[in-house]
Amino acid sequence: MKKNYKALLMASSFIALSVILYFIHFLIFKDTHHIFIYLLGDIAFLPVDVLLVSIIFHKIISDKDKAERLKKVNMVVSVFFSEAGVELMGFFCKEDAHLKDLQAVLLIDPQWDSRDYKNAIRQIKKIDSSVNFQGPCLLNLSSFLTAKRELFLTLLENPILIEHETFSDLIMSLAHAEQELANRKDLNQLPEKDHAHLMVDIERVQKLLLLEWLIYMNHLRKSYPFLYSFSLRTNPFDPHAEVEIK
Secondary structure, eight states: OHHHHHHHHHHHHHHHHHHHHHHHHHHHHOOHHHHHHHHHHHHHHHHHHHIIIIIIIHHHHHHHHHHHHHHHHHHHHHHHIIIIIHHHHHHHHHHOGGGGGGHHHHOOOTTOOHHHHHHHHHHHHHOOOOOOOOHHHHHHHHHHHHHTHHHHHHHHTOGGGGGOHHHHHHHHHHHHHHHHHHTOSOTTSOOHHHHHHHHHHHHHHHHHHHHHHHHHHHHHHHHOHHHHHHHHHTOTTOTTOOSSOO
């Protein structure tokens, strides 16, 4: 209510100022003819003025703000993959025997363009992953996720992630999987139904992780060639990847 009152007061002040200035014009020049000519001209231009300010200029500013927000989001995503994501993909690559079926999709060629990445993302979405991790593997995964718990919580608290729904889903899934694993009394002796429940949580994490990694790699390709080169040379799904340039 207070804000509306202030807005009304400001509008009234501007209208009053305009009336005063037109009155001063009349006192000086005694010419109502020109006053109404300019007044009508200003009113006629008003729709164009609104179009320029509210639509065109607003869109330019909005696009610029969106690009800045996206840049900040991708900085957060970069931190995640540097601190946890790449290592977690390496874990899946080593422990999940079925992941070899996906390697053809995940072996990124340096010549890939946006169309290749879209095709890879489409294929990952179609694949029904099926993991079957047992006790020792689950213990290692639980230890890894617990060690990264603070990172996940920090990322979830970052309001900028609202701009990136798929990444938010990934972090939520990781945090949930960490809770599920950490609260089991003995991961070496799980009832069959409970084991199946955990596998669903892990499969969700794996799929979201691979999708987000492909999106992130495409972003690096377009915006940060030097980071893209390093990521290609450390691709956990490429058995021939070497960080050293030869």
